[in-house]
Amino acid sequence: MNSHESNNTTPAALPKIRKVCVIGGAGFVGRHIVHLLHSGGYEVRVPTRHRERAKDLIVLPGVDVVEADIHDPSALSTLLEGMDAVINLVGILHEKHVGRIDKPSARRGDFHQAHIELPRKILQACAKHGIKRVLHMSALNADATSKSAYLRSKGAGEALLREAGQPHSDNERGYLDGPKFTRGQRMAVTVFRPSVIFGAEDSFLNQFAWLLRCLPVMVLACGQAKLQPVYVEDVARAFVRSLENPAAYDQAYDLCGPKVYTLQQLVAYVAQLQGIxxxxxxLNDRLSYFQAWLLEKLPGKLMTRDDYYALLGNSVCGCDFPAVFGFQPTPMEVIAPKYLAQGVEHSHYDGFRCNARR
Incomplete structure (x- = not known):
């Protein structure tokens, strides 16, 4: 797949963007984006379920952190009132409530609600308030036909967003009954599909560092799966640099770092940095599936069968980092030592954390 795709129907230039609502702005990637937007002079609104957990954002002038339920259409509409652009970063890796595709929308599971229904509600609220600029976080290999429910839901949600940027007639039905917009009301949509994201507060390399300190031996499912980790700050810069760049309208960008690793190589590298x-x-394919099935049954869900299916498709980009952003991606070897080596300092707590499964 190319690093970027276009429907070749770029909308006209949009009005100057001053106010941006970042949905998911209190999360790992979102905090980096909000800080960059603040530095760029934008006014930012950040909805969150727990306002007190976003203290680093609350203190920023021009950043309004609002406690709200983004899944409530009425609350979402209120949040987007007066905004010039919306950035949607919401994504979950595991479901607490697993649904079925043949059930009504409310019973199709957490992936469906977070990755399909929420983008649909965001688009409807944008249409109501005349918001034309939307940036959306998808995932590398997102595909509505994927065997992985995560990638399948991400693919369907992405299709909704990209559809919102296409011209059409009033009587057309949208993807999965999604919203269709009349000619002249098209949105300028940009979709981002990152590989696994790393950074000081990530739940990827840090989780392996924790496991390495807890376990006497590391046995990996899908250890030969290929990944191309991308730095969180690079992802944030790509979002912010695309915001008012007409060249990014109606584009979908794959975001990867400069180097491909196997999962086994990544874990070995983390162990090296930790001095462990x-x-x-x-494991081979059959044992990988069994391990995923077993871990799925345990508290915390370190891995699920859906993760196994996702890892079967290598999370790598087929081309260079998009030149439109004006920078090259940061090598993992430049950043990871700065935060992974710090784990050794807290190793005397690890026994308690392992026993408590935290």
Whole structure:
């Protein structure tokens, strides 16, 4: 897949963007985006379920952190009132409530609600308030026909967003009954599909660092799966630099770092940075599936069968980092040592964390 795609129907230039609502702005990637927007002089609104957990954002002048239920259409409409652009970063990796595709929308599970229904509600609220600029976080390999429910839901949600940027007639039905917009009301949509994202507060490399300190041996499912990790700050810069760039309208960008690794290589690298000597083994396909099935049953869900299906498709980009952003992606080796090495300082707590499964 190319790093960017276009429907070749770029809308006219939009009015100057001053106010941006960042949905998911209190999360890992969102905080970086909000800080960059603040530095760029934008007014930012950040909805969150727990306002007190976003203290670093609350203190920023021009950043309004609002406690709200983004899944409530009425609350969402209120949040978007007066905004010039919307950035949607909402994504979940695991479901607490697993649904079925043949059930009504409310019973199709957490992936469906977060990755399909929420984007639909956002588009409807944008149409109501005349918001034309929408940036959306998807995932590398997102595909509405994927065997992975996560990637399948991300693919369907992405299709909704990209559809919102296409011209059409009033009587057309949208993807999965999504909103269609009349000619002249098209939105300027940009979709981002990152590989796995790393950074000081990530739940990827940090989780392996924790596991390495807890376990006497590391046995990996899908250890030969290929990944191309991308730095969180690079993802944030790509979003912000696209916001008012007409060249990014109606585009979908794959975001990857400069180097491809196997999962086994990544875990071995983390162990090296931590100064931990642990054997790291990669299971074959059948045992990988069994491990995923077993871990799915345990509290915390370190891995699920859906993760297994997602890892079967290598999370790598087929081309260079998009030149439109004006910078090259940061090598993991430049950033990871700065925060992974710090884990050694807190290793005397690890026994308690392992026993408590935290």
């Amino acid at each position: 000597k642990r054997p790291v083994f990669s």
